[in-house]
Amino acid sequence: MSQPSLLSEIKDKHHVFSFMQSQASPVLNVDKQILLYLEGLSVSFDGFKAINDLNLYIRDGELRCIIGPNGAGKTTMMDIITGKTKPDTGSAWFGQxxxxxxxxxxxxxxxxxGRKFQKPTVFESLSVYDNLVLAMPDERLVFSLLFARLKGEQRDRIDEVMTLIGLQDHSAMRAGSLSHGQKQWLEIGMLLMQKPRLLLVDEPVAGMTHQEMDRTAELLVSLSGSHSVVVVEHDMDFVRQLAGKERTVTVLHQGSVLAEGSMDQVQNNQKVIEVYLGESQ
Structure with a gap:
């Protein structure tokens, strides 16, 4: 592929990585073991209260599942966390x-x-390997990365991430030739190249095969501990698989937390059954 078409491919993408920024980051402090604090958040759009006095706390290294009907405020919550939307009231802290x-x-x-949207946004004309190269944090111009000589530790990091997402045997394959599930894993890998402390993952298994769903569950579980992972999902079978018996599930309804607890506790909560799970019982 010629250089002009490669640069055009990159320039046309809307996926923005933090390596394009050179400003200094604030120092993260999680001495209290809570990584994310959302307190008293409210935001309205044209009179509709999308978020209504929302309180949510995510522990450092936790895997949290968040469910709720359409309009419950899940996307708006993630928009607030990532700075896309500013709330009318409340506070949002990353660590202390x-x-x-x-x-x-x-x-x-x-x-x-880092935020993973439902639809994967990868550079389809580039290889799996080159997608991960472009996702590396680096103060140099992004376009120079593909033509630069990588350091040993950079190559090791790419190999590590490729193995983690299960694409080590597809490093030279064009991203556009991957299956839907593999594209999702690649985008997760691209986020991991940024070494985020918190990953927000939106409906990761929509359109996946059962085998891909199982692999995705294994991947997300493996990321917890070294990362906090918040998964928003509608597929209840996947949520059960991901949450198991001990992980916390949060149910949002009308912009606030309706219930929180283990999957068994949530499923047996009468309010949850009435507003969300009742149709599937």
């Missing part, structure tokens, strides 16, 4: 020292929050 409401989207990404 980083006020998310004072930062813009690039600064929040650089502080250590």
């Amino acid at each position: 020292t980083i006020n998310l409401l004072e930062l813009d989207e690039p600064a929040i990404a650089q502080a250590g929050i």
